[in-house]
Amino acid sequence: MQVKVNSGSDHYSVGATQFDKILEQVTHRDIVITDNNLTACYPSLKNISGNLITIPAGEESKSFDQYEKVVEQIFQSSFLRNGTIFAIGGGVVGDLAGFVAATVHRGVRFVQVPTSLLAMVDSSVGGKVGIDLRHGKNLLGSFYNPAAVYIDPAVLQTLPVEHFQNGMAEVIKYGWILDTELLEILNQETLTATSRNLQEIVFRCVALKCDVVEEDFTEKSGLRAILNFGHTVGHALEAQVKYKNLLHGQAIAIGMVAEVAIANELGLSQLRTQDIEPLFQQYQLPICPTSHVNLDQLISLMLGDKKSTGNGIAMSLVLEPGQCKLVDNIDPALVRRVLANIWS
Ligand SMILES: NC(=O)c1ccc[n+]([C@@H]2O[C@H](COP(=O)([O-])OP(=O)(O)OC[C@H]3O[C@@H](n4cnc5c(N)ncnc54)[C@H](O)[C@@H]3O)[C@@H](O)[C@H]2O)c1
Ligand SMILES: [Zn+2]
Structure with a gap:
């Protein structure tokens, strides 16, 4: 391969x-x-x-x-x-x-x-x-x-199982942003380190990432930003806990669920959190924070995200399964309201 x-x-x-x-x-x-x-x-x-x-x-x-x-x-x-x-x-x-x-x-x-x-x-x-x-x-x-x-x-x-599950968060991400067939495969079985089709799935993800970076190596056109689905919220959560006791895959799993709710609230997507949660639960990945989150601090961390152009919050949002787009200038008050609602 x-x-x-x-x-x-x-x-x-x-x-x-x-x-x-x-x-x-x-x-x-x-x-x-x-x-x-x-x-x-x-x-x-x-x-x-x-x-x-x-x-x-x-x-x-x-x-x-x-x-x-x-x-x-x-x-x-x-x-x-x-x-x-x-x-x-x-x-x-x-x-x-x-x-x-x-x-x-x-x-x-x-x-x-x-x-x-x-x-x-x-x-x-x-x-x-x-x-x-x-x-x-x-x-x-x-x-x-x-x-x-x-x-x-x-x-x-x-590889410790926790780290395998951590990597699965990125695999699931590729399905939602680019590859509905991959989502179907993932829905059919729970992958482990000994699954026969693991190599095929790894290379499928590699090919998807390569396609994106070939088009936008230095992140100029914005295409590469679609790889950041779940990452605006995820990175802010990681920064808030200073990268302790929260793996990247866990943070972006929470982030992807939250960003689906935000896209829905913005009227950009029909997807609901229930549509995206089961795959994460299949790999023991969290779907909401397990410790207290300071929402005001989280919002200011998101406003400082590198994707933002200075107007509101920027997020790579899934519009429908397999399709993702960078959306800028999202109202911080809306993001705060949605997060308070789904994490309450
Ligand atoms: N350059 C990029 O584009 C990019 C993209 C995503 C993440 N990252 C970076 O990657 C890092 C996280 O990577 P990670 O999750 O691989 O963490 P890691 O390198 O810390 O590996 C996770 C753990 O697994 C162990 N390990 C790795 N392979 C193993 C194996 N085959 N058998 C037994 N143990 C094994 C490691 O020793 C470590 O304890 C972060 O620093 C992140 O910023 C970079
Ligand atoms: Zn990532």
């Missing part, structure tokens, strides 16, 4: 390859960046030909401090411009290693090997790399395409 991506002047492919075969591609010239959960689950990582850099698992590693430590280790090794940096891990490893690859020697060859469901269907394709700063998430970064993306869905068998 393979998806070809033409992104600006870059061309690369996202292909299915066995994990061991991927590791065999690493040469003595290369660097592999991974995290300690991956080295615990896959001891063969310690036998690769290149240099292995292991970072602590978790979002805290997407930091300036960790970036500096990794870069120091790279320059202490004999890494040259013609080497490749492999990112083997979830979105944290991919984002950090990609930013390292974009900046070391002003850019070296970079290969993504996503090992979480979220990284496979979302973060490893599209070329966004970066780290968090004290001022906020993903604030320092770049658009930097990989030379290749290799996916082995079999590694999802060691």
Whole structure:
């Protein structure tokens, strides 16, 4: 299985390859960046030909401090411009290693090997790399395409179930914004890490994301914004709890339900929250916040969302299953009223 991506002047492919075969591609010239959960689950990582850099698992590693430590280790090794940096891990490893690859020697060859469901269907394709700063998430970064993306869905068998469900929120999102056939497949069965059609579904999502980013790599036309369905509310919820005890997939599941209610209130869609909730419940994803939300603070966080042009709140709203559009200038009072109503 393979998806070809033409992104600006870059061309690369996202292909299915066995994990061991991927590791065999690493040469003595290369660097592999991974995290300690991956080295615990896959001891063969310690036998690769290149240099292995292991970072602590978790979002805290997407930091300036960790970036500096990794870069120091790279320059202490004999890494040259013609080497490749492999990112083997979830979105944290991919984002950090990609930013390292974009900046070391002003850019070296970079290969993504996503090992979480979220990284496979979302973060490893599209070329966004970066780290968090004290001022906020993903604030320092770049658009930097990989030379290749290799996916082995079999590694999802060691991914904690909670993180599998987290990735499923993005899979479900693709169905609502672009692909009604995918929604039908998802409605028929509950996917697990051992489902026979998992690889097919992962690559279906990869192809959908690639189509969007090929059209709008640097987010200029607004098309890429449709990938942000559920994310205006979701990102604000994540920021409010300071990214603690709420996974991204959980936040956007709550966000997608809320944004369906908002689209309905605006008269843009006939969809109701009941139409969208069951798929999230199938994967133990929340449909409303489980702890207290400060609505005034949430609204001000949404007004600061990067999609907003300064007039009201901007959201990528589903108009009907498979069709999504960026809507700007939404009245904050309406959003507040809807959220207060559905979360009461
Ligand atoms: N660049 C983008 O376009 C983009 C898009 C979406 C999200 N992101 C970023 O991705 C990050 C989240 O990614 P994530 O959800 O993959 O988190 P993550 O990288 O923290 O991985 C989740 C957990 O699963 C573990 N893990 C990963 N693969 C495993 C495997 N096969 N077996 C066992 N354990 C495994 C990790 O060690 C970690 O503990 C965030 O920082 C987010 O900002 C980036
Ligand atoms: Zn997301």
